[in-house]
Amino acid sequence: MTKKIYTKEEWTEALKGLANTYKIFVPVMEGDFHTFKALDEKKIPDLDFKNTQLSPKSLVYPQSERMFEYTLDENAPDANIIKESEKDYSPQAIVGIRPCDAHAFQIVKPNFDNPEYQDPWWIKRYESTTFVGLGCNDPGPTCFCTSVGGGPFSEKGLDVLLYDLGDTFLVKALTDKGETFLKKTQGGKEADEKALKAGEELAAGAADKIEVKVQTDRLKDKVQTELFDAPFWDDVAFACINCGICTYLCPTCWCFDIQDEVLGKQGDRIRNWDSCMFPLFTLHGSGHNPRSKKVQRVRQRFMHKFKYYVDKYNNGVQCSGCGRCVRNCPVNIDIREICELMNGFLHENQ
Amino acid sequence: MKNPYLPYPVRIDKIITETEDRNLKTFRFVFLNPEDEEKFSYIPGQFAELSIAGKGESPIGIASSPTEKGHVTFTVNKVGLVTTRLHNMKEGDVMGIRGPLGNWYPWKEMEGKNVVIIGGGFAFTTLRSSIIYMLHPENRSRFKDISVVYGARNPGMLLYKDELAEWEQRDDIHMHITVDGTDDPDWKYNIGFVPTITEQKITSADNAIAIVCGPPIMIKFTQPVLEKVGFPPERIILSLEMRMKCGIGMCGRCNIGDKYVCKDGPVFSLAQLKNMPPEY
Numbered sequence: 001m002t003k004k005i006y007t008k009e010e011w012t013e014a015l016k017g018l019a020n021t022y023k024i025f026v027p028v029m030e031g032d033f034h035t036f037k038a039l040d041e042k043k044i045p046d047l048d049f050k051n052t053q054l055s056p057k058s059l060v061y062p063q064s065e066r067m068f069e070y071t072l073d074e075n076a077p078d079a080n081i082i083k084e085s086e087k088d089y090s091p092q093a094i095v096g097i098r099p100c101d102a103h104a105f106q107i108v109k110p111n112f113d114n115p116e117y118q119d120p121w122w123i124k125r126y127e128s129t130t131f132v133g134l135g136c137n138d139p140g141p142t143c144f145c146t147s148v149g150g151g152p153f154s155e156k157g158l159d160v161l162l163y164d165l166g167d168t169f170l171v172k173a174l175t176d177k178g179e180t181f182l183k184k185t186q187g188g189k190e191a192d193e194k195a196l197k198a199g200e201e202l203a204a205g206a207a208d209k210i211e212v213k214v215q216t217d218r219l220k221d222k223v224q225t226e227l228f229d230a231p232f233w234d235d236v237a238f239a240c241i242n243c244g245i246c247t248y249l250c251p252t253c254w255c256f257d258i259q260d261e262v263l264g265k266q267g268d269r270i271r272n273w274d275s276c277m278f279p280l281f282t283l284h285g286s287g288h289n290p291r292s293k294k295v296q297r298v299r300q301r302f303m304h305k306f307k308y309y310v311d312k313y314n315n316g317v318q319c320s321g322c323g324r325c326v327r328n329c330p331v332n333i334d335i336r337e338i339c340e341l342m343n344g345f346l347h348e349n350q
Numbered sequence: 351m352k353n354p355y356l357p358y359p360v361r362i363d364k365i366i367t368e369t370e371d372r373n374l375k376t377f378r379f380v381f382l383n384p385e386d387e388e389k390f391s392y393i394p395g396q397f398a399e400l401s402i403a404g405k406g407e408s409p410i411g412i413a414s415s416p417t418e419k420g421h422v423t424f425t426v427n428k429v430g431l432v433t434t435r436l437h438n439m440k441e442g443d444v445m446g447i448r449g450p451l452g453n454w455y456p457w458k459e460m461e462g463k464n465v466v467i468i469g470g471g472f473a474f475t476t477l478r479s480s481i482i483y484m485l486h487p488e489n490r491s492r493f494k495d496i497s498v499v500y501g502a503r504n505p506g507m508l509l510y511k512d513e514l515a516e517w518e519q520r521d522d523i524h525m526h527i528t529v530d531g532t533d534d535p536d537w538k539y540n541i542g543f544v545p546t547i548t549e550q551k552i553t554s555a556d557n558a559i560a561i562v563c564g565p566p567i568m569i570k571f572t573q574p575v576l577e578k579v580g581f582p583p584e585r586i587i588l589s590l591e592m593r594m595k596c597g598i599g600m601c602g603r604c605n606i607g608d609k610y611v612c613k614d615g616p617v618f619s620l621a622q623l624k625n626m627p628p629e630y
Contacts, residue, residue: 256601
């Protein structure tokens with residue numbers, strides 16, 4: 001696999017040179033936050049950032065996406081017949097994605113791509129995406145990737161990994177997709193032993209900077225119904241205002257709604273991100289609602305991430321440790337504390 | 351890649367108003383592309399999304415039996431946006447069906463056994479599918495005694511009245527039709543709630559499986575009756591309802607614990623449900 005060294009200026013130029021092959025997304029400072037934007041002449045990629053405010057989830061799984069289209073014009077021969085929409089699946093690359101956010105796509109994958117059903121839109125966009133990660137030299141205080149199967153230089157879900165060595169990037173291809181990407185990337189020079197060693201040391205040092213350790217080892221052994229009835233849920237939910245920000249910022253939250261929208265005689269079937277924090281999410285036509293209370297919805301979010309997902313997929317927890325929900329929760333609910341509560345829960349019979 | 355969200359286009363072939371309040375209608379659909387009928391190969395107990403352009407989709411149990419060829423039927427209660435629109439549609443109108451979805455009643459396990467069917471209100475649809483399926487000459491010998499307890503609020507609220515009358519005449523199925531109450535002096539069947547009639551008519555659980563479909567209150571009170579007769583939770587089969595969108599276990603809303611009602615259900619045994627969080 002290719003290993004190269006670029007000065008930072010060379011790397012930015014090299015990305016611009018890929019414009020005809022890939023649609024390149026890079027972190028850009030916008031207002032107070034970093035966000036992933038398509039690279040063009042006016043955009044200045046800023047790879048000196050902690051992480052983007054929003055995860056790059058939407059680049060594979062848009063917040064709103066047209067599924068189908070149709071005409072309601074009764075004079076048309078295909079009136080009321082729902083049809084697939086044309087979509088653009090030309091290659092794209094997310095450059096500068098943090099390892100936690102790349103890992104998140106791996107966590108989400110079995111929901112959209114499993115032996116029984118395949119979500120064509122998620123899969124096609126995922127497959128057309130090259131994930132070019134940037135290791136985290138300096139993880140933040142809310143980062144806990146090392147507790148949930150990741151790490152600041154984890155290669156999970158990445159095709160290429162960048163090491164920030166100060167004035168240069170060490171760039172390593174990790175998959176065939178990554179190899180293809182680097183073949184098309186101009187410039188740089190072969191990485192020498194010194195650079196590779198510097199990369200290794202950087203990675204080891206970064207992992208040590210994450211002091212928070214969240215235990216998840218006993219979640220698998222819990223009995224679902226017992227954990228469901230644990231006494232702490234009222235306390236956990238007490239401060240929650242069901243704003244849903246955690247679910248929108250979360251790179252591993254995948255729930256969605258399907259809605260029809262009509263303008264004149266033309267209509268679209270659209271899917272939008274949805275949230276288990278909202279009572280409408282589960283409201284039956286009859287008026288019955290299995291999760292009508294706040295505590296039920298809050299419990300659902302954490303049970304899904306740390307128990308249902310664990311039991312269903314045997315693929316770890318449904319959390320990549322990015323810490324966005326911890327940083328942005330308006331009432332300071334800390335997912336790490338709740339994971340600990342769940343992991344440490346002992347039923348009265350135990 | 352097959353798109354699991356794309357409905358098959360269908361034409362409404364026939365509409366039957368089932369109940370006196372006109373709130374329940376049966377819709378018979380014919381596939382616009384005949385080859386789609388084969389792709390829509392289903393087993394009694396499954397459901398499908400009825401899909402109306404401009405309105406959305408609604409998950410509804412399949413009321414026809416796979417032994418009835420040439421069409422597929424659904425009985426729909428008028429409740430929300432999609433079902434209200436459907437109730438205003440006419441024969442000949444074009445819409446979509448997406449499915450079949452979900453699992454089915456445990457037909458393999460039911461072979462060679464007595465089958466007890468208990469239904470209430472408009473939840474009788476997949477039970478109708480099951481009865482038609484079992485009574486089909488090719489299938490009848492696979493099952494022993496078939497007993498049915500079916501109740502509605504009053505005689506005018508019973509579904510499939512012609513078929514009920516026909517089944518009453520047959521000697522290979524024991525029908526126990528009941529209503530909560532009626533002022534009809536000519537009413538010749540039972541009067542009483544479904545759990546009460548079940549207690550009177552279903553007296554043995556020997557070699558039997560019970561399928562129960564109905565409103566939550568009916569299920570709640572029928573369950574102890576069946577357990578008293580001797581049905582173990584493994585042989586009490588229930589079909590659940592949930593708000594659904596995708597129908598294929600992806601959109602996240604219809605879960606009970608780590609099970610999705612749309613994909614892992616809607617059919618669960620009581621034994622399974624006892625090991626799941628009571629969130630339905």
